[in-house]
Amino acid sequence: MKPHDPSSTPAPTIGAALVVLLALLILTATTVGLAFLELPPAVHVALAMTIAAIKAALVAAVFMHLLREAPASRLVALMAAILLAIFMLMVTVDIRHLGGG
16 A cells, blocks of 8 residues: 555645635525524524534535545544534434423
8 A cells, every 4th residue: 555645636726615615605604694593492503513514524525635535534534524413413412401492
């Protein structure tokens, strides 16, 4: 197995960076708009954390070159995403259990 050469991973193109910027701006506006809706606290937290996870995935995939990394790196990122989903579920259940929703 040969070592990973960082110089072989090209930077994202200007077009890809602009698309991700636009998506991040839309998701941020969605998060701000979500704050003005009358929803139960558990739903607010679940939606806000889901939007934050999507934004983090976009940044990781494009700017951290995760899509072009070795399979082992992608597996580690997948495990982190699974743990994030478990923690998000635990927080949402906790908020509902404490009477917030």
